[in-house]
Amino acid sequence: MQYLTPDNPVFVTYAIAAALMVLKLMGQGWLTVYRMMKSGWGGMVNPEDLRQSALNPHPHDDQLEVSDYVDRSRRMHRNDLENIPGFWMAGLLFVFAAPPLWLAQVTMYGFVLARALHAWAYLSKQNHEVRATFYTVGSLIVIYMALHALVVLLG
Ligand SMILES: N[C@@H](CCC(=O)N[C@@H](CS)C(=O)NCC(=O)O)C(=O)O
16 A cells, blocks of 8 residues: 555545645745734844844844843744654654554644644643643643654564
């Protein structure tokens, strides 16, 4: 059986979830840029960012101060980087382990939902427990998929 084809519904499930996670990861960088722009190019991180330029005609030292508004998006981005690549790889291995379609849908769409809710919790400053719950669900799904693939592929 060919695993990585549009004829395999488990692969299609993976491809949809993986593409959504690409958009989340790339979009997070743009949210940081948007928040920097909105705050008058606050939340910059490098001394050279204070050189006068067309984008930043009136640089001032305050621009290097940590801005929670901008840094929150950076933290979200870092957290995505700690979780989404693991999903891409474990998800692909999971496809090769040929799980039933329902299990692929629950785990893969479950991961997407968990990351979306983690982003919502982070952006809207929910209590730590709320954000941690969604992080935990996503993380456990990735760990489960990797273990499942290991067990099946090792035979
Ligand atoms: N690098 C993470 C590892 C653990 C983790 O991802 N925790 C979740 C739930 S508390 C989180 O949202 N951490 C905040 C973050 O990474 O900015 C950390 O230092 O918090």
